[in-house]
Amino acid sequence: MALLESKKNRGEVRIHESLEELSTDLADYIAELSEASVKERGFFAIALSGGSLISLMRNLCGAPYNKTVDWSKWYIFWADERVVAKNHVDSNYKLAKDHLLSKLPIVPSHVHSINDSLTAEEAANEYEFVIRQLVRTRVVNVSDVSDCPKFDLILLGMGPDGHVASLFPNHSVLEEKNEWVTFITTSPKPPPERITFTLPVINSAANVAVVVTGIGKAEAARLVIDDVGPECPVLPARMIEPAVGKLVWFLDNQAGSKLKCFSQFSK
Numbered sequence: 001m002a003l004l005e006s007k008k009n010r011g012e013v014r015i016h017e018s019l020e021e022l023s024t025d026l027a028d029y030i031a032e033l034s035e036a037s038v039k040e041r042g043f044f045a046i047a048l049s050g051g052s053l054i055s056l057m058r059n060l061c062g063a064p065y066n067k068t069v070d071w072s073k074w075y076i077f078w079a080d081e082r083v084v085a086k087n088h089v090d091s092n093y094k095l096a097k098d099h100l101l102s103k104l105p106i107v108p109s110h111v112h113s114i115n116d117s118l119t120a121e122e123a124a125n126e127y128e129f130v131i132r133q134l135v136r137t138r139v140v141n142v143s144d145v146s147d148c149p150k151f152d153l154i155l156l157g158m159g160p161d162g163h164v165a166s167l168f169p170n171h172s173v174l175e176e177k178n179e180w181v182t183f184i185t186t187s188p189k190p191p192p193e194r195i196t197f198t199l200p201v202i203n204s205a206a207n208v209a210v211v212v213t214g215i216g217k218a219e220a221a222r223l224v225i226d227d228v229g230p231e232c233p234v235l236p237a238r239m240i241e242p243a244v245g246k247l248v249w250f251l252d253n254q255a256g257s258k259l260k261c262f263s264q265f266s267k
């Protein structure tokens, strides 16, 4: 693995030789953050996304993490969710439950998924309300620099169009400054109805990790990580700039192949 500091505060970039190496590193990274957070605050509040991220977290289900991680202190959230029934094939909750959560001893009442019987707007409002209650009791930490929750870790994937969570390019949702959780009904990636954390919430997290794999995302990765100048299109992933938190990019060598730093890595 190559560890690189990006230019202009775009965070730490980790480029991996293979998906297996990335999965191992990702599990180590999450386990370390969990340990530090439990030691410091007694809780680990982690937000997941959908997509390939979940299968890349698979190593957490095996040794040594199944024994060494304090799963009883984990509180699970979703940075974005598709507004479908929980048993629907498109549900991010179902994806995480089937491939991750059902294999880990996480306390069921610590799993905070959306209410799937509501409209997208209602589900977003209710989800924000749930998070507000947990901020009040400090299960979710509070930001010292904004009026936002400070998740211990927000895990994101990125689409080839540069979207993260359900924040899509050229969508008014990118302007949302007041809500913690908002909704869209016109997602260009199906299904159309989704709820999503807003940029202020993502940028208030203690740690944000973006996991990006495959050659189809190499150009977007270049545009959001490299210093490409003012002609760069406005891509949601480029708007991730944690105020005080730490940003880490987990790439495989295909997704990282167009980065300026890649040539020095591949020598």
Ligand SMILES: O=C(O)[C@H](O)[C@@H](O)[C@H](O)[C@H](O)COP(=O)(O)O
Binding pocket: 049, 050, 051, 052, 053, 080, 081, 082, 092, 156, 157, 158, 159, 163, 164, 165, 166, 189
């Ligand atoms: O529910 C979703 O659709 C997501 O949370 C979305 O933001 C996803 O993480 C990216 O589209 C990357 O998905 P892939 O890694 O599968 O390409």
